[in-house]
Amino acid sequence: MHTFARRAGFAGVVLLLLVIGAFPALAQKDTLILAVGGENTEGYDPLLGWGNYGNPLFHSTLFKRDATLNIVPDLATKRQLSADKKVWTITIRDDVQFSDGTPLTAEDVAFTYNKGLEAGGKIDLSPLVKAEATDSRTVKLHLSQPDITFVQHLVTLGIVPRTQYGPAYGRNPVGSGPYKLVRWDEGQQLVVEANERYYGHKPQIKKLVFLFADEDAALAAARAGQVDVLGVPSNLAAQDIGGMRLHVVKSVDNRGLMFPVVPDEGRTTPSGAPIGNDVTADIAIRKAVNYALDRQALVAGVLDGFGRPAYGVVDDLPWDNPAVRFADNDPEKARAILEAAGWKDTDGDGIREKNGRKAEFTIIYNAKDSLRQGLALAASDMLRPVGIHAVPKGENWDRIKTRLTHSQVVVYGFGDHSPLEMYKLYHTPGPDPMYWNAGFYSNPVVDSHLENARSAESFEASIPHWQKAQWDGTTGFTVPGDAAWAWMVNLDHTYFVNKCLDVGTSQMEPHGHGWPITANIVEWTWTCD
Amino acid sequence: MRLSADDKPAEEPEPLRRSVLSSAAGRLARFAAAKAVRLALLLVSVATLSFVLVSFSPVDPIDAYLGPSILKVSPEQREVIAQRWGLDQPPVERFTRWAANLLQGDFGTSTIFNEPVLTVIVKRFTTSFWLMFAAWTVSGVLGFTLGLLAGAYPASPLDKTISFYAYLMASTPTFWVGMVLLTFFSVHLGWTPVHGAWPAGMAAHDVSLMQRIHHLILPAVTLSLIGVAQIALHTREKTIDVMRSEHALFAMAQGERPLAIVFCRTLRNVALPAVTLQFASLGELFGGAVLAEQVFAYPGLGKATVEAGFRGDVPLLLGLVIFSTVFVFTGNTVADLLYMIVDPRMRRNARKGDR
Numbered sequence: 065m066h067t068f069a070r071r072a073g074f075a076g077v078v079l080l081l082l083v084i085g086a087f088p089a090l091a092q093k094d095t096l097i098l099a100v101g102g103e104n105t106e107g108y109d110p111l112l113g114w115g116n117y118g119n120p121l122f123h124s125t126l127f128k129r130d131a132t133l134n135i136v137p138d139l140a141t142k143r144q145l146s147a148d149k150k151v152w153t154i155t156i157r158d159d160v161q162f163s164d165g166t167p168l169t170a171e172d173v174a175f176t177y178n179k180g181l182e183a184g185g186k187i188d189l190s191p192l193v194k195a196e197a198t199d200s201r202t203v204k205l206h207l208s209q210p211d212i213t214f215v216q217h218l219v220t221l222g223i224v225p226r227t228q229y230g231p232a233y234g235r236n237p238v239g240s241g242p243y244k245l246v247r248w249d250e251g252q253q254l255v256v257e258a259n260e261r262y263y264g265h266k267p268q269i270k271k272l273v274f275l276f277a278d279e280d281a282a283l284a285a286a287r288a289g290q291v292d293v294l295g296v297p298s299n300l301a302a303q304d305i306g307g308m309r310l311h312v313v314k315s316v317d318n319r320g321l322m323f324p325v326v327p328d329e330g331r332t333t334p335s336g337a338p339i340g341n342d343v344t345a346d347i348a349i350r351k352a353v354n355y356a357l358d359r360q361a362l363v364a365g366v367l368d369g370f371g372r373p374a375y376g377v378v379d380d381l382p383w384d385n386p387a388v389r390f391a392d393n394d395p396e397k398a399r400a401i402l403e404a405a406g407w408k409d410t411d412g413d414g415i416r417e418k419n420g421r422k423a424e425f426t427i428i429y430n431a432k433d434s435l436r437q438g439l440a441l442a443a444s445d446m447l448r449p450v451g452i453h454a455v456p457k458g459e460n461w462d463r464i465k466t467r468l469t470h471s472q473v474v475v476y477g478f479g480d481h482s483p484l485e486m487y488k489l490y491h492t493p494g495p496d497p498m499y500w501n502a503g504f505y506s507n508p509v510v511d512s513h514l515e516n517a518r519s520a521e522s523f524e525a526s527i528p529h530w531q532k533a534q535w536d537g538t539t540g541f542t543v544p545g546d547a548a549w550a551w552m553v554n555l556d557h558t559y560f561v562n563k564c565l566d567v568g569t570s571q572m573e574p575h576g577h578g579w580p581i582t583a584n585i586v587e588w589t590w591t592c593d
Numbered sequence: 594m595r596l597s598a599d600d601k602p603a604e605e606p607e608p609l610r611r612s613v614l615s616s617a618a619g620r621l622a623r624f625a626a627a628k629a630v631r632l633a634l635l636l637v638s639v640a641t642l643s644f645v646l647v648s649f650s651p652v653d654p655i656d657a658y659l660g661p662s663i664l665k666v667s668p669e670q671r672e673v674i675a676q677r678w679g680l681d682q683p684p685v686e687r688f689t690r691w692a693a694n695l696l697q698g699d700f701g702t703s704t705i706f707n708e709p710v711l712t713v714i715v716k717r718f719t720t721s722f723w724l725m726f727a728a729w730t731v732s733g734v735l736g737f738t739l740g741l742l743a744g745a746y747p748a749s750p751l752d753k754t755i756s757f758y759a760y761l762m763a764s765t766p767t768f769w770v771g772m773v774l775l776t777f778f779s780v781h782l783g784w785t786p787v788h789g790a791w792p793a794g795m796a797a798h799d800v801s802l803m804q805r806i807h808h809l810i811l812p813a814v815t816l817s818l819i820g821v822a823q824i825a826l827h828t829r830e831k832t833i834d835v836m837r838s839e840h841a842l843f844a845m846a847q848g849e850r851p852l853a854i855v856f857c858r859t860l861r862n863v864a865l866p867a868v869t870l871q872f873a874s875l876g877e878l879f880g881g882a883v884l885a886e887q888v889f890a891y892p893g894l895g896k897a898t899v900e901a902g903f904r905g906d907v908p909l910l911l912g913l914v915i916f917s918t919v920f921v922f923t924g925n926t927v928a929d930l931l932y933m934i935v936d937p938r939m940r941r942n943a944r945k946g947d948r
Contacts, residue, residue, distance in 0.1 A: 097793055105900065106707035116662055184677035186662040188670040234707055250706075250716065251892025252789040273793050277890040280772070284780045284787040462651040478664070485664055500664055575661060 094270040094590070096565070099282035100295040102274075102579050103254070107234020108245060110222035111179055113186025114234070117574055118481060119583045121256070122163075123222025123239035124264075126154060126173070127215070129481060131569050131584065133382055135219060135523060138264075139168070139240070143218070149210035149521055154203050154218070162225045163244040163259045170197035175226035177205060177217075189217060210519040212526045216482035242267050242586050252276060267586040274579075292562040293581065298370035299434070301558035308560040311567060316381055316479035317575040318374045319439055320551035321427065323350050324471055324503040338471040339504065343425050346418075348405030349452065350547040355401065356450045357443060358393035362553050366438040370558055374551035376534055376542050380572065383483045385531035388542040398450040409451050416451035424453040428468050429475040431458030436475040439552055469502040479554070479575035483530045487514045490533065490541045490548065505548040509539050557581075564592035624929075632922055636915060640692065643914045647907050648684050654704060654905035655680070678704055691911070700915075701908035705900060710912035713897060718916075720790055721886070721893030723805070725878050727813040732820025733871045740825040741863065744832020745855040755825060762822035767881045771815045771888035778811060785811045790891055812889045816881050823877075824870050831866050835859040861935060868931050875924035879917050 108114045110123050118129065126140040139160060144153045160168040177195035180187055191208040198204055207214060228238050237245055242264060243256040254274040258267050277285060279297070286294040286305050294308070301310055328340035343349055359373030373392070378384045402408075407416040407423050416423040427444060429436040440456035447454045454473070464474060478485060485500075491514050492506040510533050517529030534542045541548045557573050559581060568587040573580040655674055659666055666674075675681045679690070691701060700710035743755040762770075779787040786792065786808050791800040832855060835841055844854045855863075883895035890896075894913070901909040932939050 105705045109707075112707065113662060116665060182673065184670075184673040186659055186666065188666045190667055190669060249789075249791075249892065251896050252791075252890070253793055275789070275793055277787075277789075278887070281775075281787055281888070281890045284775060287780050288783055288787055290787070290793060460651070462653065462656075465656065466651075466653075480664070488664060 096292045097273045098293040099275040099291045103276040108237040109234035111183040120222035122237045123241045126218045150207045152205040161261045169200045170203040173203045212520045213484035265586045294560040311559040311561040313557045313570040315573040317555045318479045319477045322474045326504045352398040352401045354543045354550045355394045356398035370556040371553045374554045383530035385534040388535045415453045427456045428472045430461045652905035657905040700912040703909040705906045717894040717897045728816030731817040736821040736824030740828025743829040745851045759822040759825045767884040812885045831863045835862045872924040872928035876921045
């Protein structure tokens with residue numbers, strides 16, 4: 065009996081060792097394993113939206129943004145806007161090949177833009193009418209109206225080869241970017257290798273493996289030493305993972321309170337959602353909220369220090385207006401503003417009233433998002449001492465978007481590398497309101513600044529107009545002006561990076577998906593042996 | 594009388610055999626036809642019901658598809674997307690078109706994978722199959738054995754241990770067991786991988802059988818640990834019942850040991866509910882796989898189902914519903930067929946045409 069047990073035990077151990085031994089270590093220096101989320105289940109097709117936040121990795125774009133977000137040439141050597149500001153003439157390099165060896169010509173660029181118009185993906189190329197290649201190196205993009213924000217497409221839309229493009233392209237993308245896709249095991253991993261035909265700076269890291277796992281599994285893999293770059297939400301950043309260091313990247317991924325700025329007059333949207341809120345329609349309430357919030361405390365308390373206060377929607381971007389900064393955490397000022405506007409606590413319950421209406425509103429947040437919940441709760445606490453009763457309430461995201469957003473204060477997150485977002489958030493909305501400018505903010509002066517910015521003759525020339533829309537000295541949508549929103553924080557994006565990996569200086573990251581950390585991947589170096 | 598009786602014997606065997614044969618074939622044909630009609634009715638109702646349910650879903654497929662890109666897209670572009678997916682048609686029109694395509698074997702195109710639904714299902718099912726198969730076999734065999742043992746010695750320490758374990762597992766959520774195992778074996782001990790169906794960075798065709806098994810162990814164990822419970826508990830009950838029956842008592846009186854009685858004299862009786870349960874559990878296996886695959890990031894059918902639901906991929910969701918209906922239905926049919934083999938009474942009843 066004893067010998068049998070011993071033999072069985074021995075056999076078990078041997079079997080176990082065999083199984084474990086079959087799993088070799090993966091420590092090759094030129095291969096990096098990244099768990100930064102972002103599997104594009106529909107494939108890596110730029111025309112369906114791959115890379116619309118920049119850096120398509122497998123593709124190159126006409127222009128790109130450098131570390132400080134300036135627009136610099138990539139595929140293109142120069143761009144020129146016609147006198148009527150409706151035709152872009154773009155000259156491209158003549159030494160570029162796709163990873164399969166076919167040369168990249170202006171025909172491919174024109175094909176990409178024309179096809180992108182009709183592909184029905186996540187990119188919206190309007191106001192483009194058509195693209196035409198006038199010779200092998202020149203392409204003309206015809207717009208229906210002047211729009212400088214079209215530049216964003218020049219920076220983000222990856223060029224596809226016209227001879228290879230088809231329905232299955234997303235699973236076998238051939239491009240001219242620094243890397244090429246080798247294999248994609250859906251739901252599991254994506255393997256890419258350096259593209260030896262890449263015309264730019266050749267990356268030192270020859271092979272990348274992107275792991276697709278949810279938060280817990282990715283963290284577990286990193287703890288087990290199987291991951292070199294791990295993206296984590298900031299509430300998981302305050303820990304030690306053996307062999308890795310924390311890499312914190314600034315972002316314009318912001319969170320703020322959207323106020324309905326029109327009173328409730330019984331109006332509804334075409335789909336029946338109520339419009340307006342009598343309390344937040346009062347500018348005094350909106351300003352008081354902005355001054356009463358202690359943004360530094362929100363960063364420290366809710367973001368664990370991984371972030372910075374937000375005063376506008378475009379903080380620290382090239383088109384940000386620094387004049388809109390103000391001193392917050394000022395309950396005295398908030399109280400004074402409310403008193404002056406006639407909001408007084410007459411019944412002694414700690415909540416102010418005006419004309420029989422209490423200074424009361426609900427702060428709605430996506431119930432699945434613990435960060436937004438934390439912000440809503442903390443903001444509510446900060447408003448109580450000035451006499452504003454803000455009730456935090458978690459809701460289903462779909463209900464927020466379809467039913468609540470036009471009549472309630474909602475915690476939203478925005479932040480993009482294109483000022484077009486600012487336009488959409490603050491320009492007077494059309495008849496069918498969308499998710500942006502849900503509060504029906506409207507100011508004709510702001511509208512005209514925003515329109516002037518869009519129709520500027522160059523991106524540089526548009527910047528002063530964008531800044532004036534925020535605050536032009538007399539009006540604007542930021543706190544000195546109409547205080548249409550109360551922006552609270554800009555998040556930091558947090559990564560754990562192998563101690564042996566130098567990831568250089570990361571670009572300020574936008575809100576959204578994709579792999580923003582890989583923007584400068586050609587500069588990454590392995591520093592150990 | 595005698596004369597006719599004398600006449601007959603010479604001829605009798607032929608027509609008798611023929612009638613037995615033809616009646617066997619007829620029975621099988623009747624069985625198949627009845628099943629086919631039921632399957633058809635089931636599929637029609639499941640498809641209709643799912644379509645109605647899905648059309649009431651609060652998830653807007655275009656919003657879900659766009660995600661944060663929603664801000665980059667104008668109403669005009671949304672219409673282009675709706676056209677690509679046929680969402681610009683009214684629901685009834687969509688349903689009839691979908692059903693007509695389905696009859697021709699076209700399940701449509703998955704919106705989130707941008708691939709034919711059937712391709713997605715086949716791809717994912719091949720990964721899931723081994724996980725489900727391993728879990729199903731292990732939990733069946735192990736559960737049945739444990740149930741027999743517990744039933745053979747009711748109220749003994751062995752029975753108490755097995756019952757305790759079974760009750761514990763029957764009331765434990767799959768994903769939780771998965772997390773505990775993952776934390777202990779993969780993170781703490783580092784014995785098993787945390788992620789995927791094979792090692793990171795390797796190509797599918799380079800992966801050895803050992804590596805696949807290595808990645809399969811933990812999810813399969815998770816599913817088996819849970820799956821054992823049901824079947825063990827039912828088998829235990831049935832075994833105790835049968836042990837009280839007259840033929841078991843008689844054997845006992847003759848001095849046979851309980852284990853011998855269980856294995857030699859009651860196996861057939863006990864096997865019936867076990868077989869039912871084992872094949873009926875295919876549905877649960879599907880559900881369990883959804884959770885286990887989610888925890889272990891195992892890229893199978895379960896994970897695809899979750900994504901399709903969350904992201905409003907109607908064609909894929911409906912395809913999966915149809916697929917799982919057929920899958921579970923097949924399981925039940927196999928159980929019906931096995932009954933006839935295991936239980937002679939059912940064979941006899943079927944012959945009489947009672948069923």
